[in-house]
Amino acid sequence: MxxxxxxxxxxxxxxxxxxxxxxxxxxxxxxxxxxxxxxxxxxxxxxxxxxxxxxxxxxDFDEALYSECLVHPTLSVAGNAERVLILGGGDGGVAREVLRYPGVKRVTVVEIDRQVVEVCGRFFPTAASCLNDPRVELVIDDAHRYLRDCPHQFDVIIVDACELTNAASDVFHTLSFADSVFRRLKDGGLLVAPLGCPTFSGDECRTTVRKLGERFPDNAVYLMTIPSFPGGQWAVARCRNGAGETTPTAQPWHKDLRCWHPGLQAGMFALPRNVQVQLGLPRG
Amino acid sequence: MxxxxxxxxxxxxxxxxxxxxxxxxxxxxxxxxxxxxxxxxxxxxxxxxxxxxxxxxxxDFDEALYSECLVHPTLSVAGNAERVLILGGGDGGVAREVLRYPGVKRVTVVEIDRQVVEVCGRFFPTAASCLNDPRVELVIDDAHRYLRDCPHQFDVIIVDACELTNAASDVFHTLSFADSVFRRLKDGGLLVAPLGCPTFSGDECRTTVRKLGERFPDNAVYLMTIPSFPGGQWAVARCRNGAGETTPTAQPWHKDLRCWHPGLQAGMFALPRNVQVQLGLPRG
Incomplete structure (x- = not known):
């Protein structure tokens, strides 16, 4: 005892x-x-x-909430996306949600830190195990360098990190993050980029929204609730180079999800006035 | 220095x-x-x-968010509510939002603790000042006792406290809280009752939802985001004794609000699956 x-x-x-x-x-x-x-x-x-x-x-508590809310608001309206790029995402949770879509042929995960992949493989197997799926290509590299040198274009690019949009990286890599990503998207392709917590990181959120808006004419912001994140709430930008579908296509496996369902979609994009102000968006 | x-x-x-x-x-x-x-x-x-x-x-940061999200999802669908009861609410913020509706003739605020009213009058004047409005009746009393002895009926009853639904009070006052409130509502009247944080108080939320459901056949739950509250998110029950309108009636002063607008309404009532599970509701 x-x-x-x-x-x-x-x-x-x-x-x-x-x-x-x-x-x-x-x-x-x-x-x-x-x-x-x-x-x-x-x-x-x-x-x-x-x-x-x-x-x-x-x-453990909210990995699925985060991964589902980062992936499904976009993949559910992306039509038949075949090639998806995840920047960050070494834990594997976001790749797991992307792989639910039967049309997806290849998911490229670019994680800078091999040790994150190893530690998650050991402690978070329900997220990490999907990195062994034959459709997943894991690249250990800096996301900015990968974007610069990569010869491919993607249907969807998902940023699974916040610091990718920082000013230092932009200067170092010549092209801004928004430009780099835009060049690697197919016509009509979609970008998902977390902005941060509107309450505690309003300045960073506003700056990223403005930079993405300069590059992507069609962009929207939605909110997700993640209890372990600052303020319990995170804002995410969804940008498209071109017009496209906005209503989710229902999938038979949607009922298996822990958090997201198509009935949430419209409400996630309806922002309270205080969040519109925090993000520098027009007050609705 | x-x-x-x-x-x-x-x-x-x-x-x-x-x-x-x-x-x-x-x-x-x-x-x-x-x-x-x-x-x-x-x-x-x-x-x-x-x-x-x-x-x-x-x-200061989120008083208006809380007060608006407690009042407007209900008052905006209550038709021409004339008489509103607020249980708790000694800070005055909830009364301030109720008074925006021109049809409201009398707002009764039942606060057990006179010192809360005095302290808020001194430090939170933008909330507390509305308690001086001639339409407001401030009663310093225990909410359970007030409900038991009160001869009036109300169009809307708003609980602006969480501990009103605790088991000890129910035993002490013979009638359950749900019964007491139900008897003081007019036909078709509406009750608003905060449940708590689904993540950190799931048991209490489930118990209150179940008790209200036994008394009110027509009830719904919505979520509000309050950064200073546990988990950043709070669940609220809206119960009606009878059927009624569910779409907000647009008001010219809606544009003055800090957080809520009619475009948020549907999304607030769309619950993520994890919250449905936490509240013991059917998984949608």
């Missing part, structure tokens, strides 16, 4: 003025890759939690 | 396994009423914050 009473908490601060506290059972993994600190904890509220650079990236 | 460097944080724990941290500038008020601890802080992220019994009840 042990009298050990561990008072172990994870604190994920948004900026330096607010944050989430999670009570932990234990630390399951802690390491440093060439790119970042990586840790996995077991928490009471959300099960296993992956942190990258100290910020919560993934939890 | 002062070298004072105050490292002051407010922690609002949900259960004992997760919570929100807010960096504070200072404590503006701290006291104890016969019912609870009351404090007001100045925070970096959300401006002034009212805590009751240690939990965040109100902030």
């Amino acid at each position: 042990s009298n050990e009473n561990l008072n172990l908490w994870l604190e994920d601060l948004y900026g330096d003025s607010a944050g989430l506290k999670l009570k932990l059972r234990e630390c399951l993994f802690s390491g440093t890759s060439p790119f970042q600190r990586i840790a996995v904890y077991d928490s009471h509220a959300f099960g296993k939690v992956l942190t990258l650079g100290g910020s919560i990236a993934l939890t | 002062s070298n004072e460097n105050l490292n002051l944080w407010l922690e609002d724990l949900y259960g004992d396994s997760a919570g929100l941290k807010l960096k504070l500038r200072e404590c503006l008020f701290s006291g104890t009423s016969p019912f609870q601890r009351i404090a007001v802080y100045d925070s970096h992220a959300f401006g002034k914050v009212l805590t009751l019994g240690g939990s965040i009840a109100l902030t």
Whole structure:
């Protein structure tokens, strides 16, 4: 019998003025890759939690919510998408949702940090196992460099990371992120890019919306609710180079999803006035 | 010049396994009423914050979001409501939103704690000032006792508190909360009752949904996003004793609101599958 009473908490601060506290059972993994600190904890509220650079990236509780809400609002209106590019996404959850569409022939996952793939393979197998699907091509590379050198074009490009849109990367890689992505999309192709939390990262959200708007004439923003993310809410941009379908095509397997269903779609794109203001969009 | 460097944080724990941290500038008020601890802080992220019994009840940042999303999804479909009862609501924000409807003749606010009214009058005047409106009747009383003894019936009853539905109160007051409220509603009248955070208070949410469902045949649940609340998301029940309108009637002053607009309405009532499961509702 042990009298050990561990008072172990994870604190994920948004900026330096607010944050989430999670009570932990234990630390399951802690390491440093060439790119970042990586840790996995077991928490009471959300099960296993992956942190990258100290910020919560993934939890057992809401990985499926995030992956479904990043993929289905777009893939469900993409017609017969065959080739999908995921920038980031080394945990595999987003690829898993993309692979549900029977028309998809090839999913390219570009993850900069091989150790993220390895750690997720060990601790988050329901997400990571789909990276072994024969339709998945895993590329360990910087997403900006990959976009610059890649000879292919894609039906859908999904950004599964937030820092891809930072100014330093844009300067370093000459072409802006929005330009790089635009060039790698087929006509009528779709881009999905998370913006951040409107409440705690309003400035970054507004900047990304403005930059994407300069490049993509047809763009929209929707909201997803992720309890372990800052403010519990995340804004996502969906951009298209051309016009296209906006109503989801119903699929027989939709009933298997944990969070998203076609009946959510319209409501996700209806933004409260405070979010319109936070994102610099016209107040409806 | 002062070298004072105050490292002051407010922690609002949900259960004992997760919570929100807010960096504070200072404590503006701290006291104890016969019912609870009351404090007001100045925070970096959300401006002034009212805590009751240690939990965040109100902030400058999201008071309007909460009050609008508690009132307008119901009042906008209530036809010509004349008489509205607010149980709790001593800060005045919910009454302010109700008073926007020109047909409303009388708003009764039943707040158990006079000191909440006084403190909000001092620190949250944009909410509290509407309690001086001649159409508002402020009653300092226990909501259960008021419901038991009140001779009136109401077009709309709004619960602006969570603990009204607790089991101890139900036993003490003989009639269940759902029964008490049902008896004080006119035919076709509407009840609005917050359920809590589906993620962190799933059990309580399910219990309240079930109890309300036994009494009200026509009931629906919607979600509102409140960044300072647990998980950033709160579920609310809207119950009607009879059938009625579900599409909001557009009002010229809707454009003045900070958060809600009629275009949000349908999406608020479309629940993700995980929330349906958390609330014990059929999985859509």
